[in-house]
Amino acid sequence: MRTLDTSSRLPVRVTLAVITPIALLGLGALSADPDYARLGDPARLAVLAGSVLALVLLRAGWRRTVGGALLGLVLLALSGSIFSDELLQLRGERTELVVTAAQRGDDLVCVLRRADGTPLPHDVLHDCVPPAQPGPATPYLVDPAGWVPPAYADDSRLAGPWFGPAVLTAFAGLWVRVALGAGRRRPDEDGVRRYAGATDRLRGA
Helix, strand or coil, X not given: CCCCCHHHHHHHHHHHHHHHHHHHHHHHHHHXXXXXXXXHHHHHHHHHHHHHHHHHHCCCCHHHHHHHHHHHHHHHHHHHHHHHHHHHHHHCEEEXXXXXXXXXXXXXXXXEEECCXXXXXXXXXCCCCCCCXXXXXXXXXXXXXXXXXXXXXXXXXXXXXXXXXXXXXXXXXXXXXXXXXXXXXXXXXXXXXXXXXXXXXXXXX
């Protein structure tokens, strides 16, 4: 497989370090809206695959390549849910919703409507939590702009404000470190090359 020349590695490393986390986080926010998930999810996978391939072409080594792939997977998996949680905690409105139907399969899926009967964007909620069953009105956090689905207002899985972004920032920082270090010559490699060159000259003499 063809690799990148040493002279061209620095701009590629910097671009990779900056673009990959921004793209993964941005597409994760896009995928938080179920209407755009079919577009955002494949795009995120393509970004991650391209970034890992770039690490291979940069001769990052198997440890950095595997580490970068794992960090990318974490950013891919967490960005959408953390964005949804933060958005609901920042601007979500506590609203009484009624569960009109619930079906248990791989996860619990329920259909919601407002207690007053007004339309609700994204009225189908996956991975519901109790009390996700038909019955009286229950408080949910609803995004007034309708970007993300509602969440049960007393859901203990909702982390505190800014905790999620701090986690994503930490993983993005680790990715930057991996990408900037990809393909960088170590001092001992230069020493080995100089030693090999001197040995070749002595043999030629």
